[in-house]
Amino acid sequence: MTGGTDARPRASAAGGAVPDLGVGVGLRVPHYRYIFDQWPSVDFFEIISENFMVDGGLPLRNLDRILERYRVVLHGVSLGIGSADELDDAYLAKLKALARRTRTPWFSDHLCWSQIDGTHLHDLLPLPYTAEVAEHVAERARIVQDLVGIPFALENLSSYLSFRESTMSEWDFYREVVERAGCWMMLDVNNVYVSSVNHGFDPWTFLDAIPWDRVIQIHVAGHSDRPDGTVLDTHDQAVKPIVWELYRYACERTGGVSTVLEWDDHFVSFPETHAEALKARSYRDGAARAT
Amino acid sequence: MTVLRVRPEARARLRRLQRSFADSVRTPLLILEDGHGLREESYDPMCVAAIADSPGCPGTRRLGVYNQQYWFRLLTVMQQELPLLRRLIGLTGFNRMVAAYLDLFPSRDASLARLSDRLVEFLNGDERWGSQLLRQAGLLDHLYIRAFDAADGAPLGMDGLSAERAARLLAEPVRFAPAWKLFREDWRLVQARLEARASSDDDAVIAPDPGIGYWAIYRDRHRGVIQEQVDANQYRLLALLDAGQTLTSSCAILAGEIGADACRRLEGSIGEWFHRWARLGWFTATA
Ligand SMILES: [Fe+2]
Numbered sequence: 001m002t003g004g005t006d007a008r009p010r011a012s013a014a015g016g017a018v019p020d021l022g023v024g025v026g027l028r029v030p031h032y033r034y035i036f037d038q039w040p041s042v043d044f045f046e047i048i049s050e051n052f053m054v055d056g057g058l059p060l061r062n063l064d065r066i067l068e069r070y071r072v073v074l075h076g077v078s079l080g081i082g083s084a085d086e087l088d089d090a091y092l093a094k095l096k097a098l099a100r101r102t103r104t105p106w107f108s109d110h111l112c113w114s115q116i117d118g119t120h121l122h123d124l125l126p127l128p129y130t131a132e133v134a135e136h137v138a139e140r141a142r143i144v145q146d147l148v149g150i151p152f153a154l155e156n157l158s159s160y161l162s163f164r165e166s167t168m169s170e171w172d173f174y175r176e177v178v179e180r181a182g183c184w185m186m187l188d189v190n191n192v193y194v195s196s197v198n199h200g201f202d203p204w205t206f207l208d209a210i211p212w213d214r215v216i217q218i219h220v221a222g223h224s225d226r227p228d229g230t231v232l233d234t235h236d237q238a239v240k241p242i243v244w245e246l247y248r249y250a251c252e253r254t255g256g257v258s259t260v261l262e263w264d265d266h267f268v269s270f271p272e273t274h275a276e277a278l279k280a281r282s283y284r285d286g287a288a289r290a291t
Numbered sequence: 292m293t294v295l296r297v298r299p300e301a302r303a304r305l306r307r308l309q310r311s312f313a314d315s316v317r318t319p320l321l322i323l324e325d326g327h328g329l330r331e332e333s334y335d336p337m338c339v340a341a342i343a344d345s346p347g348c349p350g351t352r353r354l355g356v357y358n359q360q361y362w363f364r365l366l367t368v369m370q371q372e373l374p375l376l377r378r379l380i381g382l383t384g385f386n387r388m389v390a391a392y393l394d395l396f397p398s399r400d401a402s403l404a405r406l407s408d409r410l411v412e413f414l415n416g417d418e419r420w421g422s423q424l425l426r427q428a429g430l431l432d433h434l435y436i437r438a439f440d441a442a443d444g445a446p447l448g449m450d451g452l453s454a455e456r457a458a459r460l461l462a463e464p465v466r467f468a469p470a471w472k473l474f475r476e477d478w479r480l481v482q483a484r485l486e487a488r489a490s491s492d493d494d495a496v497i498a499p500d501p502g503i504g505y506w507a508i509y510r511d512r513h514r515g516v517i518q519e520q521v522d523a524n525q526y527r528l529l530a531l532l533d534a535g536q537t538l539t540s541s542c543a544i545l546a547g548e549i550g551a552d553a554c555r556r557l558e559g560s561i562g563e564w565f566h567r568w569a570r571l572g573w574f575t576a577t578a
Binding site: 053054056058059078083113116127128135136161 | 317397
């Protein structure tokens with residue numbers, strides 16, 4: 001792939017389920033011009049699936065240009081795997097078509113719900129953590145993974161509230177869902193931190209409960225501290241040191257898996273964004289040396 | 292691992308919780324000239340009761356984070372997607388209009404790009420926001436949105452047409468590219484929209500001059516959405532073709548409307564127009 005990756009996919013992660021693509025960046029519109037002018041060397045890009053689940057036009061033209069030179073993985077925001085609604089067949093058909101077009105080795109979405117009674121709230125909303133809700137989600141995740149036909153990874157949420165009826169911790173719920181579903185984890189270490197502050201738990205406890213052989217991708221991102229002591233998952237700045245520390249720990253446990261920096265607001269130039277992402281390499285390399 | 296059967300009651304319980312959460316998240320903001328406020332007292336009591344207390348931050352305030360995020364996200368998308376309406380109404384009024392629209396027509400699609408799908412229907416039926424000017428402006432903004440990611444059709448090639456193919460073109464309905472849209476304005480709205488987009492940080496209200504205009508909105512070969520002005524006869528011909536008339540029958544109808552003399556003067560031009568429009572990619576090849 002000319003102009004694209006110089007870090008060839010390492011052997012594999014998660015017992016060979018998927019390749020380790022290295023360190024990538026979330027593909028965002030403000031960076032298109034730079035990318036198409038310079039074709040920087042980037043291990044891979046992660047795209048927001050819904051932005052390209054369209055009939056035609058510029059989004060698909062841009063995507064096809066990217067695909068000529070780079071590996072791409074899909075990351076969705078609207079599947080709503082935890083919704084009480086039926087799964088949306090039309091959505092899944094478009095997702096499958098996009099997976100084919102991009103040849104993504106896996107796809108991910110969030111452990112959340114986003115719609116009810118057909119009304120979309122366009123947000124990643126938290127679920128009550130109970131065994132039955134875990135099975136409800138797992139059942140749907142199995143169907144989705146079977147239908148799309150490639151590994152499906154669920155991302156842990158950053159959340160601002162929890163429900164009284166929850167009977168298990170977020171990390172037990174997360175593990176329960178992926179193990180029941182036979183699917184994978186897209187671990188967002190920034191989300192672990194954000195939720196740990198918002199809900200008053202120890203982020204290291206969360207990480208110690210992770211079945212690491214299920215983790216096929218990691219997200220890092222920046223967050224904002226609010227005056228009321230809560231933390232917002234804003235993706236609008238550099239990754240904070242505490243999040244890098246959590247990432248280092250995740251690298252030690254996984255030996256290094258595909259990693260993506262998410263940056264969605266107050267954009268900086270592509271080289272600056274990429275440089276921030278590439279900080280992940282030192283943690284991955286350190287973990288690789290230690291093993 | 293044993294597979295747990297999810298009891299129907301458990302799914303129904305989850306549905307009730309998500310419904311009450313959705314109602315609370317969609318609670319309208321108080322949109323003021325200098326900001327906004329949350330109506331925490333209007334959140335569904337069932338939802339509030341379902342949220343666990345957290346130290347230093349009551350459940351309603353945490354719900355407020357989602358309520359605020361919902362409106363900020365949707366208002367921001369609509370402000371970007373509907374630059375003309377925004378500048379015609381002004382930011383505060385625009386936000387109130389969007390809030391009223393989404394209250395009546397909440398999003399039914401996973402994609403934020405479909406958020407304004409029923410806006411024209413809303414404007415047509417709304418007394419406060421449904422003036423002729425705003426209805427036309429809303430339609431224009433919407434046409435640009437739909438043209439942006441409509442399907443790519445194979446353009447109709449006009450070079451080296453066989454005689455048989457040319458004859459068929461005259462006798463069969465023309466197929467327009469999915470991204471092609473026709474628009475008639477009573478104010479200089481297309482120009483106003485271009486200016487509004489070029490100064491998207493400017494919130495000053497604009498008042499376009501009256502003036503009838505006819506436009507085709509379409510995508511160029513780089514897939515950017517652009518526009519081309521057409522004259523009244525071209526507009527009428529395109530509208531007839533778009534309504535399923537053949538080129539031959541459209542010309543006959545046009546002749547009946549503008550008179551034989553005027554039509555004879557146009558005769559030489561219509562072929563040129565058609566070739567030009569085909570070169571611009573307005574038509575797609577029929578099967
Ligand atoms: Fe993430």
